[in-house]
Amino acid sequence: MSAGARFQRLHRLWVTDNAARWKTNYSIVVCTLAYGLFNSLVLGRNESSVTWEAIGLCFVLAGVSSVRYCFQSSKKFRGARLAGRDIPVLRRPVLTVMGAAAAAIFVTLANVVPFSGLEAAVVDERFRRLSTGNLNDARLRKAMEMAEVSRKLNIRAHPSVVSKFTRRAIEASTSKPELRALAWQTAQACLGYRSFLNPPSPAKPAPTDSSMSELGWIVSISKGRHAADNLMASFGPFPFTVVSVKIAAWSDTPYGMAVYEPIGTGRNKGINSGPAFIVLQGKGGDLALDGLSAKHVEFDNLQIVYRGGRVVLQDVRFVNCNFRIEMRPSGVTFANELLAPGRVNFVSPLS
């Protein structure tokens, strides 16, 4: 068979022979689906690499199918050609109309109906229902699951509803000994979800100079590139889990400057200008609050660890954080403070 005839077959497979093309398509979908499911569910491999492999597999299978179609015997091919219509005619007009209509409705609904708002309303209603009546084991588990699922699906419930339930969970952890551990665990999950609902501050990177100490990086920040020769305000030490330090505002008075240092250090004494608000960004790693003095600071995407030690927090925000708080009186007070509207102010031990 000539090359021209083989090309005609290839053209027929991908353009006119609907039956053969869809048979090939379905076979490839089944193979790719099986490959993806086996690798992700059975072998537990990384999803992104398997996705690229699956896409590659599709192209390979399409190539194999094309070769098979082009090189099959003429007798067999004639039979296949007679079985499927080779002339491009719309064989199933009903299917066309149904598909187009359903897709049009779906696209319209997806644009007109506020799905995210509906989902948030469902989560609100569920938290409200869980808040009323006695808290028990089942309700706490449901709330914890709800907080984790809503966060995963990026559903933004009303913060006040979440705060209300979290307060009840904190209260249950102190007043009901049989629910103590579960209620505290649920409260921490809800605190994480509550911080996820806080919008992040618009911050930008500032010219910085960093040096290493035994405990981590100390970062000095200047207002502009040319101010690097002046005495700069410094912050830290930061743990390695803090991946970037950004500034959201600048203060020309010592009182308005941000603070992030061990309690009693007074690192920025004598410096008259510095960042008024700093944003510490992480990737979900730990940051311990014990022994820390922080003022005008935002903690973003970090796991906040508090073991109930000394801490001074003034005008602090937590955005998309997880919390691991030890269940002590100071820990309970801190958890309640996290639910206060606006920014967090907390000093322990109370003077």
Place this chain on the structure above:
Amino acid sequence: MRGEGRGRVSFVAEFWNEVRPFAVPLLADLAKWLLLFLAVGLLHLFLRALLLMGYNPSRIAVFEAIDYWLAVSLIAVFAVNLFMRIVVESIRIFIESFRRAKS
């Protein structure tokens, strides 16, 4: 005057007759693809609704994986179809123009 218009075909009809052999199979294919993508989208929404209704996430995770890999394989096969059609049609047009130029 009447007789003049008898043999004429309107521009729209002429255009449709010209593109019909290409447009009709494309429409039929498009409808099939839309239906398949719609099914995957609806399954995704259904699973989200189940999660919000409080079903066990670990059980739903298996169906979520099926939904994800189904979507990936459909998109990949759609891309393969598009790619192959473009390549095959381009080669055909090139060969035909070459033949015409030769003759």
